[in-house]
Amino acid sequence: MTASDPRPEPDAALVARLRAAGCVFAEDEARLLLEAAESPQELERLVSQRVEGFPLEALLGWAEFCGLRIAVEPGVFVPRHRTEFLVELAVEATAPDAVVLDLCCGAGAIGAAIASRAGPSVELHAADIEAAAVRCARVNLEPRGTVYEGDLYDALPPTLRGRVTVLAVNAPYVPTDSIAMMPPEARLHEPAVALDGGGDGLDIHRRVAAGASEWLAPGGRLLIETSRGQAERSAALFEDAGLNAHVETSDELDATVVVAVKAVAVRAGL
Template sequence: MSLSPSFLPSSAIVTRLRAAGCVFAEDEARLLIAEARTPVGLAAMVDRRVDGLPLEHVLGWAEFCGLRVAVDPGVFVPRRRTEFLVREAAVLAPPRAVVVDLCCGSGALGAALVAVLDHAEWYAADIDPAAVRCARRNVVAAGGEVFEGDLYDPLPATLRGRVDVLLANVPYVPTEEIELLPPEARVHEARVALDGGADGLDVLRRVTAAAAVWLAPGGHLLFETSERQAPRAVDTVARDGLIPRVATSDELDATVVIATRPALPSGPGRDGGS
């Protein structure tokens, strides 16, 4: 039963949210009240949240790395644990970095990274048209470009061998485990953003297979995976000619693999070599 749109006390909203299983009902109620423009709009937002729509889809935005990122219905919601990946990338990025955000979803990762870099050149791509439409709102506003297509296919050829930081928030949930995900993800986010194939690494293998072609010498590919999958992911990276290492955050329960293209050797005429 919906609340009357003419009278929406915060206590009643909290009660409804709690009954629907929202753990942080008080915080969510404050956000919904702050975002709603009218009592009718607030009632509709509460109804959508109680029906199981992710809070970020109800609000139309997610907070990520201190930014307010637009997130449309059906688009993957950036997770807080992925902030660790962005922090790791920020440490590695050189001045005036060329950044690519593959499987970009809303474009949150790239937007958060370039927000802390100086004069970055950056691009984002996703295969999902809904994600691309959403990403354009975040990426273009931050000075980037967005392309629609499968992984590297839509990227400008001029980026080959120039990418300093390649973010790839690939789907890594094994197909058989999709049904174990919370309904907020399983029902309301695009399957293409979740399903990583039989072992969760199908998309990752395609990313690493071509990464060396796109990365600059010494450039880095960063992707998130589970702790359980990390050893296989590292093997995949090494087979494709990249140098892997694993970074973890206990605080955020995050595992990130960093794969580096070897730098060019110092040959005759370079750095004083003979």
């Protein structure tokens, strides 16, 4: 520890213990756990749980996302860094006074990141079906935005219908049979409703596509995360729903996003 870095330095035994448990960034995790612990007993509890496989973010009570600390609690989906690509694309599409909806919001990381970059004039809404996620999202987004609990569009107030200019979605897209191959931190400690996308992983994408046109404003843009292998099939779902869709990818973040736009109606004679 230096004079410019007041963080406590973990001892070698603590780092070795975490590394032996499979923590790739053992030194960084050890520092974060030291900062979070208020006593040696608390540190031992946190380290023991981490060694047992509990997600680091749930133990700390926050996850880093787009430079923000997003509050999370145990049992809530932890935002992934690859989703920062979706945020980048969404911010590019967010004009002043835009109406932004973070659907399947989890802890509200996407909505918080868009709002932090797009400015105070953005009207922000978010929704999720899972109660613990909604609790976290309200901590992260309110009073800046409004968070609703419910199943996709059913959670939304009718006043949003046809007004959403940016619809950002990180719906589950892991095929059911692939859940067992996910890292234990996810499959054992995050809710199935946030991971399981059905037989081909696109069940929720189909439902999002089916209702998107009703909630988007003319010219409104929907952005939904997916995998490279699923991207063309997901894009086709939104095309079939009457939107113009294409696929964007980031090699740096290993991220794939389908972008779908609602056409602007042209009046006859113009």
